[in-house]
Amino acid sequence: MSTVPEITPAEARQRLTHGALLIDIRDAHERASGMAEGALGIARGDLQAEPAAHLPVLDREVVLICQSGKRSMEAAVVLAGLGYTRVASVHGGTTAWRAADLPLVQPLQSDAERDFNERYSRHLLLPQVGVDGQRTLLASRVLVLGAGGLGAPAGFYLAAAGVGHLRIADDDVVERSNLHRQILHTDASVGTPKVLSARDRLLALNPHLDVEAIQVRVTSDTIDALLDGVDVVLDGSDNFPLRYLLNDACIQHRIPLVYGAVERFTGQVSVFDAGRQRGQAPCYRCLFPEPPPPEFAPNCSEAGVLGVLPGMVGLLQATEVLKMLLGMGEPLVGRLLSFDALGMRFRETRLRPDPACPLCAPGKAFPGYIDYAAFCSGP
Structure with missing residues (x-):
């Protein structure tokens, strides 16, 4: 004693x-x-x-x-x-x-010190984050591709967590039909470019961040510039051509990709890091070597989606982004997490890298970007 x-x-x-x-x-x-x-x-x-x-x-x-x-x-x-x-x-x-x-x-304390200590006080108490980890987040750069159903909740929490530079890319404008799930936007934002609406809301939440709003259509011509200097990419896209393009570009640039998808009452999340871990981690093409026929993969505007579902998937994606930036926990690399909202069930599926993958197989040279729309439209 x-x-x-x-x-x-x-x-x-x-x-x-x-x-x-x-x-x-x-x-x-x-x-x-x-x-x-x-x-x-x-x-x-x-x-x-x-x-x-x-x-x-x-x-x-x-x-x-x-x-x-x-x-x-x-x-x-x-x-x-x-x-x-x-x-x-x-x-x-x-x-x-x-x-x-x-x-x-x-x-x-200076005003900056006081804001840092008060704003991130709960992070600073975590041994896995602390002051050094929080400063790592503030120095990090994340591309959020899409300011819609997935990018909206993920962007909110990444900004709140103090990710210092958020680059948000989207070429769409806010429509009233977006509002039941895309919580970054308000009724007053209808008709406004999504990236500008998102930037205003995120800076209102955390005014000390650098929020880069890029109103651009993401194509093979624009993707390289969007990926320049970022640490992690959060995939908030809603179509197969864009997902394949993003996958290929992240492999080429050796950047981890946090994937998410929703449909009706189900969602998926994974982390693809094949660019840095060739032969060890799978890529999106290892999961989907070929896209499904369009009639079997409708988007939200065609099939509908429960409004809260993108929020749940987007928050899981944001969690994976923070884990990747801080180097903590076990990211969803090589694992696909599927969620059924109606049954309130999660299921995990192990993913293995395809040794014959045309993009991420060891020793495979980058073949260049393709016509992704034609690839996804089938024969």
């Missing part, structure tokens, strides 16, 4: 007035929401890495405080083991300090 004493916030404040050193060991982004008045902010990692630099006198009275009391106790035990003889921990931490109505202060 630990011999380090736990004291109440009131006792900590009393000791502070008698010369004790109160140290808030939370990280800087946690302290941004308020610190116990009189506390010195030193992150736990820094304190434990160089205790002598911060506490040169072993018998100085030191009181540690964190958010709830757990980390401060653990740090106090470490200090006691190093020979510090007058160390204590605040029971309940800053939460208890606030509940006791004891004075709090805001640490000095």
Whole structure:
């Protein structure tokens, strides 16, 4: 059992007035929401890495405080083991300090620091993200191809998550029939280019991002410029010619492609990363070597779609994009996740790379872009 004493916030404040050193060991982004008045902010990692630099006198009275009391106790035990003889921990931490109505202060921050710490506070608490991960997101560039059913929810969450540069490409305008699923747009946006409507809404949500609105028809002539400099591509297209073009271009440029598709009450999500993992990861052509006949693959305007379904698939795509950018978790590479909304069931299908794939097989030279409309129209 630990011999380090736990004291109440009131006792900590009393000791502070008698010369004790109160140290808030939370990280800087946690302290941004308020610190116990009189506390010195030193992150736990820094304190434990160089205790002598911060506490040169072993018998100085030191009181540690964190958010709830757990980390401060653990740090106090470490200090006691190093020979510090007058160390204590605040029971309940800053939460208890606030509940006791004891004075709090805001640490000095620039406007940019305050916005960063407040806006992304829940990300910063995740060890898998933290400050470094959040700055990685802010430095990332994502192409969202399509500002419709899939691109709308995905774009919202990528912007909210702090993906610093979003390039949105679409040549369509907002129609009233879009509004039941394309939540980026409003009734006032009807008749407006989708990319401009999307940019306005995303910047209203997170004004510090760079949202690049490109009103262009995506073709073999425009795809290379759209992919220039991006880290991940989110496929929000709604037709087979565009999906094949996007697949081939992402292989050529070695960029991961987060695929999504919806029809009526079902959806699919996967990640195709064959450009960087030839022979290890499949591409879209490994899943669909040939497109199905048009009558077996109607789009939403022909077959209809439950309004919430693109939202669910788009959010899954956004999740995969964030995982790819942060290098965490297990992306859906080599796996196809299918969703049936009526049965509320998910099914996972393993995908293997096709060793004879004309695009992603090892050693296969890029054949160039083709007439994708003709390829998808059949003989």
